[in-house]
Amino acid sequence: MQIFGKFLIIFGIISIGIGLLVLYLSKIPFLGKLPGDILINKKNFTFYFPLTTSIIISIILSFIFWLFSRH
Numbered sequence: 001m002q003i004f005g006k007f008l009i010i011f012g013i014i015s016i017g018i019g020l021l022v023l024y025l026s027k028i029p030f031l032g033k034l035p036g037d038i039l040i041n042k043k044n045f046t047f048y049f050p051l052t053t054s055i056i057i058s059i060i061l062s063f064i065f066w067l068f069s070r071h
Helices: 002-025 051-069
Strands: 038-041 046-049
Touching: none
Parallel strands: none
Antiparallel strands: 038 046
């Protein structure tokens, strides 16, 4: 039962962290509008793929996880 409790606490902390990211990432002015982000506008069709933004976020998260995994 203790393992399940620890799991719920960790899951809650992760959920709060993701929620805060969703709230505050939209306030960063350049995020999602970087050179290399793909935006195609047609008459009744819009396609957006934040390629550069995804790569930068991936690098940052990889660095953070690398820091936490070191012992």
